[in-house]
Structure formats: structure tokens, C-alpha cells
Amino acid sequence: MKTVKCVVWDLDNTLWNGTLLEGDDVQVTAEARHLLELLDSRGILQAVASKNDHDHAWAKLEQLGVADYFVAARIGWSVKSESVRQIAEELRFAESTIAFIDDQPAERAEVEYHRPDVRCYDAARIPELGALPDLTPPVVTADSRNRRGMYRAAARRDSAREEHTGPDADFVRSLDLVMRIEHATEEHLLRVEELTLRTSQMNATGVHYSLEALRALLDDPAHRVLVVSMADRFGPHGAVGVVLMEVGGPAWHLKLLATSCRVVAFGAGAVLLRWLDDQAARAGAHILADFRRTERNRMMEIAYRFSGFTDDDCACRAALGFAGDGLQRLHLVTAEQPPPDTMTLEAPEPAGTAR
CATH class of the missing domain: 3.40.50.1000 (HAD superfamily/HAD-like)
Known part of the structure; x- marks a missing residue:
């Protein structure tokens, strides 16, 4: 139950x-x-x-x-x-x-x-x-303990949206949104696990990562576990996204991208993908993103395609070998990207550098 x-x-x-x-x-x-x-x-x-x-x-x-x-x-x-x-x-x-x-x-x-x-x-x-x-x-995470405050902030945000009469992009800019991307720590892991388990519409593979699996990735210098949080003038959205990625080599392997459905309307997924695109481009790498189609994640596939990911072949695919298990590997020829114009982005050093 x-x-x-x-x-x-x-x-x-x-x-x-x-x-x-x-x-x-x-x-x-x-x-x-x-x-x-x-x-x-x-x-x-x-x-x-x-x-x-x-x-x-x-x-x-x-x-x-x-x-x-x-x-x-x-x-x-x-x-x-x-x-x-x-x-x-x-x-x-x-x-x-x-x-x-x-x-x-x-x-x-x-x-x-x-x-x-x-x-x-x-x-x-x-x-x-x-x-x-x-x-x-x-599981009781830091976000769980602040859930009441986040719901109150969401109610004020929704009320402001109803009163707004201009374009949606202008409303998003009026929120003074801040997206923060940071390397996950042990304190983040409960919420990261929860995101991999509960996020379905904006989950690229539908794979649940256990705490043990996440800890193993944290300890692996080739992997990055990134947690994404957001806040605006009404209050915090909390942790809203997770990125699991293997870096280095001619292509970065994006194993999982998941974002909360409640921030889709603010373009959070697109901002995150553009940042990854920019970081990989600066490191001279392409991106290969795992994607497994489920009954609910059509929106995630659209986000990938809209960001330029394709099924095109590339020599960098050979390094990862056969995907299997119903996985597709979507390919992106990366390019440096300008910062977002709808929110402030606070991010760590380029994702491919040492932690």
C-alpha cells in the first residue's frame, strides 16, 4: 500500500x-x-x-x-x-x-x-x-522535511501564473529562477535515489539506481553524479534533477538524465541539456545518451531530439560497444552554448574535470 x-x-x-x-x-x-x-x-x-x-x-x-x-x-x-x-x-x-x-x-x-x-x-x-x-x-530527505514550504511556494507561484497575461517566457523570466548544478555528496544520495525511482515522464531510461549503485558511481573517478536544484522568488523547488554520466574519451556517456515533471514548464530539461552540450564541447567530446522508451517518457525523447540528439552513426559509438537491453544510444555532435536567458545558472567546474 x-x-x-x-x-x-x-x-x-x-x-x-x-x-x-x-x-x-x-x-x-x-x-x-x-x-x-x-x-x-x-x-x-x-x-x-x-x-x-x-x-x-x-x-x-x-x-x-x-x-x-x-x-x-x-x-x-x-x-x-x-x-x-x-x-x-x-x-x-x-x-x-x-x-x-x-x-x-x-x-x-x-x-x-x-x-x-x-x-x-x-x-x-x-x-x-x-x-x-x-x-x-x-525515506525522509531534506526536501521531504521542507515539503510544506515548497507546496506553499508552489501555490503562490501558480497564483502569479494565473494573473500573468503576457508570453510564458516573460513569466518564467519574472520568477528570477536560479538553477544550481552540483556534484552529489553522500547527503544528496537519498534524494537522488528517490528521483531515479519516482520520476517517470522525464526519465530517460526508467532505471532505478540503488543507494549502493550510486555510492559506487560517486567513488569512481570516471563518473559524475550531478544533482540539480532550483529556486525562485517564491521559494525553493528543491532537488529537481539528476545526471549520471561517464566522462573522458571521444564521447561522454550520459547514462541517466531525470528531471521532476514540476519544472518542465520552466524549461529546466532544455537548460540542463544545453549546459551538458556546452561542457562536452569545451572538452572536445561528443555525447552518447542512453534512452529506453517507456509508456510515459515520450516527453524525455522529445527533449533529447529538440536538443539535437540523433540516431546518426559516429565512430565514437564503437568505444561503448553494443547497448542492448532495449537501450538506444542517441548521439550529439556538441557545440558551445550561450548561458540561458530565462534563469541564472550556477554550475561547477566543467563536468569533465576532476572533482
Whole structure:
């Protein structure tokens, strides 16, 4: 079963003790506050679905110092199943990754009936929920711990995009984007492994690299493991890409390029490919890029083709031998490239030099 990505909380007699509209002096219970903090530290987002007056309830959440934990809220008089559906849609999460906590059996039953993929928990179980495997991600990275901040930044970014009336390129420039490319370290490896596992549409081969395999590449002087992160005026995007590449010789071997789908609209893949093109050209090398077509990575193939990669033969192919295992090796005759005009690029020394 998938790990929960978002926990949706009821308020009265769930997050806090008492009923707000009945004038109770409600307080967040110690157990609920502990679970809020624990889930947040694990990168699990949290939201509210409550039958209450919105302004009154939200003011109380702010007064109690917990409003910032919630990235979405449906507070009003809609049925809970519809509130949960809207939250899942807003966050772009499958309902199978949503959990719902409520003290009322009738409310849980209504959600279970209309949203059968949502996991429902009795509020009486709050003290034990933090120990459930469903709420314990196998990996917690630095990006995971900052997930709430990244979602808030994304919401502000999306709002700005909706208000923008000019060309998309002008909007991208207005973001003051910064892309940082750096050599991966041990601290990056959990996130790099996660990117190779979870990225599908913008993954050139669909191959998952384990931590052991990544460590072996880090220790190999012929290989480069590069991690790509982005940020803009709204906040961080976090680590959004990984490059696994063998350098040296007449052709650099690009074994894996994967980028998060959430930065496709900003041209991140194209900027990264142009940088690799430029670095290889300065080293006097071509690039041979592994590509394996999957059901979902058509966008990655388009990015390669648009950047000039072809199936053309070249003498440099002989050095790598037969690809096999359904792999294509796309070839690029490299050329020095100008810096991007839509973002600032912070990159290490040329990728082919010593670390």
C-alpha cells in the first residue's frame, strides 16, 4: 500500500477538544500537536476538512499556532467526502494517498462510502497513528522535511501564473529562477535515489539506481553524479534533477538524465541539456545518451531530439560497444552554448574535470 502523502483533519473533538460553535474553549490536544509535528517532519502534508464557520475556525487555528501546518482547507458545510475530494484535486494527489481523521463514525462512513480509496482513522487512534507504516515514509530527505514550504511556494507561484497575461517566457523570466548544478555528496544520495525511482515522464531510461549503485558511481573517478536544484522568488523547488554520466574519451556517456515533471514548464530539461552540450564541447567530446522508451517518457525523447540528439552513426559509438537491453544510444555532435536567458545558472567546474 502506498505511503500517505496528505492527512486531512477534522477539527471539533479531533484536532482540538470541544466544539467551537458551541462556545467551548477549544485547545489542540497534546497528542494531536505531536502528530502534527511528526507528520510535518516526515514530509507528509496536512489539510483540514471541517463543518464550521470558515473565518471563525481559521482564526482559531491561527490563535492556537497551528494554521501554518495546513496547506489546504475546506471549512464550511459541504459533506466531508466532497471536501476530501477537493483537497486531493487541489494537491494533485491520488485519493489512495490521502488519509482522513474524524471523531464521528457517521462522517468516516460517509467518506469511506464515497471515497473508498481514502484511508479513514478514528480520532481516538491519534496517539498511535505516528507508528503506522502507512504514515511512515521509507525515506525522509531534506526536501521531504521542507515539503510544506515548497507546496506553499508552489501555490503562490501558480497564483502569479494565473494573473500573468503576457508570453510564458516573460513569466518564467519574472520568477528570477536560479538553477544550481552540483556534484552529489553522500547527503544528496537519498534524494537522488528517490528521483531515479519516482520520476517517470522525464526519465530517460526508467532505471532505478540503488543507494549502493550510486555510492559506487560517486567513488569512481570516471563518473559524475550531478544533482540539480532550483529556486525562485517564491521559494525553493528543491532537488529537481539528476545526471549520471561517464566522462573522458571521444564521447561522454550520459547514462541517466531525470528531471521532476514540476519544472518542465520552466524549461529546466532544455537548460540542463544545453549546459551538458556546452561542457562536452569545451572538452572536445561528443555525447552518447542512453534512452529506453517507456509508456510515459515520450516527453524525455522529445527533449533529447529538440536538443539535437540523433540516431546518426559516429565512430565514437564503437568505444561503448553494443547497448542492448532495449537501450538506444542517441548521439550529439556538441557545440558551445550561450548561458540561458530565462534563469541564472550556477554550475561547477566543467563536468569533465576532476572533482
